[in-house]
Amino acid sequence: MDLTRYVDQLRTELAAAAGAGGDDARALAERLTAPLESSVRLMLLQALSAAADEVTQEIAPAAVDLRLRGGEPEFVVTGAPQDAGTAYDAPPAPAPPREPDDGATARVNLRLPEGLKADVERAAARDGLSVNAWLVRAASAALQEPGQPARQRGGRVGQSFTGWVR
Secondary structure: OOOHHHHHHHHHHHHHHHHOOOHHHHHHHHHHHHHHHHHHHHHHHHHHHHHHHHHHHHHOOOEEEEEEEOOEEEEEEEOOOOOOOOOOOOOOOOOOOOOOOOOOOOOOOOOOOHHHHHHHHHHHHHHOOOHHHHHHHHHHHHOOOOOOOOOOOOOEEOOEEOOOOO
16 A cells, blocks of 8 residues: 555645745745655554554454555455355354443553564464454453353364354
């Protein structure tokens, strides 16, 4: 995804708005656009990342990741079914009820030792989940009260998959 057209559109809009303020405002806008370009790109990347997180919440256990290649963002879907043409004889299961704590998500920066990070990545890959989805599942399981049923969405159980798709 090329962000240049969005940055250029913002530059054009800023120049048009500054044009109403006269030559001094126009000159100031031109001086501000170059240093603002990297900040605008960063804000766009953050918005795209937040969008990918929201989509991931809706399509679990699959995940949408935002990656940078050559300085440009790219969406990557992981954990999606390999064969979309596979038909099942059983009728689709009804959507599960929403859990009371489902809702807004919060971003957390987590620092892990390299060895633990590698173990988490392997475990997530083994379960067919993104690292984020795996960590959410692990944190939820760790907070379960004794005697309460585990709140687990999707994931790998033996050789079968459980979960739902909307």
